[in-house]
Amino acid sequence: MRYRLTFVSGLAVGYVLGARAGRERYEQLRKAVRRIAENPAVRNAGEAAALSGRQAAAKAADAVQDRLPSPVSDRVRTVRDYRARAGSDWGAEAH
Structure with a gap:
């Protein structure tokens, strides 16, 4: 599924960048993409x-935490602490 989504995204970007249909067609595509994104x-x-990506990254970080060089390990810990204090997950804010 991921490869299919990547292909379709690449196809759409390529069409928009390479299309000679003009501004009107570009605006139609932009509105369609916005409708899909707002679904x-x-x-x-x-x-x-x-969420599943963040969980997998956390598991991976926990699994290799003791094998990481000290500066990297300290940075991971700092980022986790900052996110915990902020109470916010990436991408979860309403726009």
């Missing part, structure tokens, strides 16, 4: 993917 099902899927 609650798409937003929920994106948030679920982001």
Whole structure:
């Protein structure tokens, strides 16, 4: 699924950048992409993917924490502490 999404995204970007259809077609595409992005099902899927990615990254960091050089380990700990104090996950803010 990831490869399909990447391909479709690349195709869309390539079309927009290489199209000679003009500004009107570009605006139509932009509105369509915005409608898709604002779809609650798409937003929920994106948030679920982001959450699972953060969980996987946390597991990976925990698994290799003792093998990391001290400066890297300290930086990971600092970022985790900052995010915990901020009470905010990346991408979770309403725009």
